[in-house]
Amino acid sequence: MKNVYISENSCQKRSCGLCCTKIKKFGVTLGNTVILKDINLHIHCGELTAIIGPNGAGKSTLIKALLGDIPHTGSLEYVQAQKGSFQVPVMGYVPQNLNLDSTSPTSVLDLFLSCRSNFPAWLIRRKKEVEKVKERLAVVKAQHLIDRRLGALSGGELQRVLLALALDPVPDLLLLDEPVSGIDQNGMELFYETVSALRKDYDLTIILVSHDLDMVQRYADRVVLLNHTVLEVGPPDVVLQSQSFYDTFSLTWHKQEK
Numbered sequence: 704m705k706n707v708y709i710s711e712n713s714c715q716k717r718s719c720g721l722c723c724t725k726i727k728k729f730g731v732t733l734g735n736t737v738i739l740k741d742i743n744l745h746i747h748c749g750e751l752t753a754i755i756g757p758n759g760a761g762k763s764t765l766i767k768a769l770l771g772d773i774p775h776t777g778s779l780e781y782v783q784a785q786k787g788s789f790q791v792p793v794m795g796y797v798p799q800n801l802n803l804d805s806t807s808p809t810s811v812l813d814l815f816l817s818c819r820s821n822f823p824a825w826l827i828r829r830k831k832e833v834e835k836v837k838e839r840l841a842v843v844k845a846q847h848l849i850d851r852r853l854g855a856l857s858g859g860e861l862q863r864v865l866l867a868l869a870l871d872p873v874p875d876l877l878l879l880d881e882p883v884s885g886i887d888q889n890g891m892e893l894f895y896e897t898v899s900a901l902r903k904d905y906d907l908t909i910i911l912v913s914h915d916l917d918m919v920q921r922y923a924d925r926v927v928l929l930n931h932t933v934l935e936v937g938p939p940d941v942v943l944q945s946q947s948f949y950d951t952f953s954l955t956w957h958k959q960e961k
Contacts (some may be wrong), residue, residue: 795869805854859890
């Protein structure tokens, strides 16, 4: 996915010009199995759109398709009114987890420097670059973690570090794939509060995959109910009280009760 750098002189808030992301006729087929079919979504700047659905519904597959990591049909279009043309959006991504060697000496600073330079992180550590890393971490209230080993971070701390990394540079579209999976309640609350503040400060367009319906109801502007195709789209209260939502999850609830 091609990145487009947003300069410090550009308008930080995208309210300086209307913009939107259009997902048109997205589909994913693996072998003979149809994972996603006819996905059409229109997402406005500054909105947090939550993707919900049962296990196996294709939620993470949609995120990977948007990133261009797996083959798909359809198109992703991003347009800013002030430029008046379709562009390739800058994307930030926070995965469910990161496979780490807990014994590795790699620090948070090492991770950032290795992503910002072609040189080994231990070879060149310019003061200016270190200060930039501190600034990025401060945005997610994690500047105190800069010298910590990645393997020594808690689940919530690691996800905030990955969030800071996803914001470098500030993206047009931030994709969060179940970012609080396995994190305790306090860590979950802090992560969502941080994301909510970032959405307002940077006017970010966010697509969030989540199973936590309470958090979805509190923080999402819109909800997409997905089960291989889009079943329902709308405000949280509307989607979570819809017949489609009940029909989709009633079988899952019934199995859990047994």
